[in-house]
Amino acid sequence: MKAILVLTSTNPFFEEELKSLCEACHIEIGDVVIQKLEKINPATYIGKGKIEEIKLKLQDEMIIFDDELTPLQVKNLTDLLETEVTDRTDLILRIFDERAKTKEAKLQVEIARDQYLLPRLVGMQEHMSHQQGGSGFRGSGEKQIELDRRIIARKLARSRKELAEIVKQRQVQRRRRKNNQIPVIALVGYTNSGKSTLLNTLCPDKQKKVFEKDMLFATLETSTRHIKIKNHDCLLTDTVGFIERLPHHLIQAFRSTLEEVKEANLLLHVVDTSFEDYQMQIETTNEVLKSLGVENTPMIYVYNKIDLNKYAYIQPQSPYVFISAKYKRGLDLLEDEISHLLFKDYEVFELSIPYSQGEDFKYLQQHCYVKEIEYLEKSIYLKIEARKQEIKNYLHYCLKH
Ligand SMILES: Nc1nc2c(ncn2[C@@H]2O[C@H](COP(=O)(O)OP(=O)(O)OP(=O)(O)O)[C@@H](O)[C@H]2O)c(=O)[nH]1
Numbered sequence: 018m019k020a021i022l023v024l025t026s027t028n029p030f031f032e033e034e035l036k037s038l039c040e041a042c043h044i045e046i047g048d049v050v051i052q053k054l055e056k057i058n059p060a061t062y063i064g065k066g067k068i069e070e071i072k073l074k075l076q077d078e079m080i081i082f083d084d085e086l087t088p089l090q091v092k093n094l095t096d097l098l099e100t101e102v103t104d105r106t107d108l109i110l111r112i113f114d115e116r117a118k119t120k121e122a123k124l125q126v127e128i129a130r131d132q133y134l135l136p137r138l139v140g141m142q143e144h145m146s147h148q149q150g151g152s153g154f155r156g157s158g159e160k161q162i163e164l165d166r167r168i169i170a171r172k173l174a175r176s177r178k179e180l181a182e183i184v185k186q187r188q189v190q191r192r193r194r195k196n197n198q199i200p201v202i203a204l205v206g207y208t209n210s211g212k213s214t215l216l217n218t219l220c221p222d223k224q225k226k227v228f229e230k231d232m233l234f235a236t237l238e239t240s241t242r243h244i245k246i247k248n249h250d251c252l253l254t255d256t257v258g259f260i261e262r263l264p265h266h267l268i269q270a271f272r273s274t275l276e277e278v279k280e281a282n283l284l285l286h287v288v289d290t291s292f293e294d295y296q297m298q299i300e301t302t303n304e305v306l307k308s309l310g311v312e313n314t315p316m317i318y319v320y321n322k323i324d325l326n327k328y329a330y331i332q333p334q335s336p337y338v339f340i341s342a343k344y345k346r347g348l349d350l351l352e353d354e355i356s357h358l359l360f361k362d363y364e365v366f367e368l369s370i371p372y373s374q375g376e377d378f379k380y381l382q383q384h385c386y387v388k389e390i391e392y393l394e395k396s397i398y399l400k401i402e403a404r405k406q407e408i409k410n411y412l413h414y415c416l417k418h
Pocket residue numbers: 206207208209210211212213214215228229230231232233234235236237256257258259321322323324325340341342343344
């Protein structure tokens with residue numbers, strides 16, 4: 018399939034990104050048409066003259082708009098151009114569709130797709146009623162749309178319920194993890210910035226590699242790995258990447274996946290330094306985080322891909338490190354920074370708690386990271402990692418320190 022791309026901005030970044038999205042959808046790129054618009058035409062998005070220009074170029078390509086079109090615009094443009102007309106949101110949904118592997122990801126994508134479709138059908142219906150003068154006459158096309166709408170609405174309700182079940186299970190898992198008090202670090206950042214590569218670099222277990230690739234949205238599901246930072250145990254979570262103008266249906270649908278980010282103790286914000294407009298990528302990521310309600314979690318800016326030597330012009334935001342996840346450069350500094358933020362003043366304590374002191378044992382188990390636990394004949398042996406201050410009332414159980 019080949020496509021003509023229609024943009025309303027001369028910013029080369031938008032063109033580049035739309036092309037990458039097409040590539041990820043296996044769509045060949047034909048002409049690129051740009052019209053700078055003062056005002057968007059509600060009926061056809063672009064103006065009459067531009068439509069004529071596209072018509073002249075058109076052979077058998079489809080047309081892809083860089084912005085999200087309204088249902089009416091899609092309908093009118095399809096009629097005028099007599100070919101498939103679609104938009105950037107649809108491309109993103111197609112990519113997610115193809116990449117979704119787990120049941121949860123599949124459901125999330127399905128929900129986003131149905132949410133995208135539903136108002137489109139309704140819009141189409143309104144459009145048809147207008148055409149028929151609103152006389153109350155219901156043509157067969159309109160009936161079909163109403164039928165489709167009901168089917169989709171029903172499917173949407175079913176998928177939402179199914180997803181809620183999965184989310185519940187995930188919450189149980191997370192609660193278990195939380196009780197264990199092991200700090201969670203989440204990787205966040207623009208798509209293709211190198212989050213999965215960094216997870217693979219930091220996780221020593223070669224069996225547990227996650228998928229990394231030079232394409233948009235390589236990762237859709239969340240993976241969590243156990244890693245050690247300066248001998249401290251932590252969990253590192255990799256998740257879906259963000260993109261500028263991320264369709265809000267997607268954010269909504271992926272909310273449960275992104276809950277992991279919400280509950281993290283520390284965020285590593287991975288930035289691709291080889292990308293000229295890196296500042297925009299940072300802003301996009303921070304905006305998405307804000308929309309998820311993540312605002313006060315400590316964050317380290319991880320300026321990645323320094324091996325490509327394009328980082329000289331970067332003005333870093335603190336706290337930060339410069340690394341190459343792929344060639345393992347700067348990782349010591351990253352570990353220093355993480356341990357400074359997460360494990361300052363942390364120490365390992367070995368305690369022996371008599372069985373009669375069940376309450377104290379319960380408190381420590383719930384509030385500290387437990388590295389080892391052994392039920393001995395007369396007492397419980399506990400090896401924990403904590404700040405001295407936090408367990409000051411329990412220091413008399415210490416075996417040695
Ligand atoms: N040169 C160079 N390339 C890197 C580095 N880190 C990652 N990459 C490449 O960047 C591409 C994207 O890497 P991923 O780790 O898949 O990126 P991601 O952030 O997980 O992307 P999404 O899952 O799509 O959000 C891959 O081709 C990696 O090999 C690096 O330090 N240097």
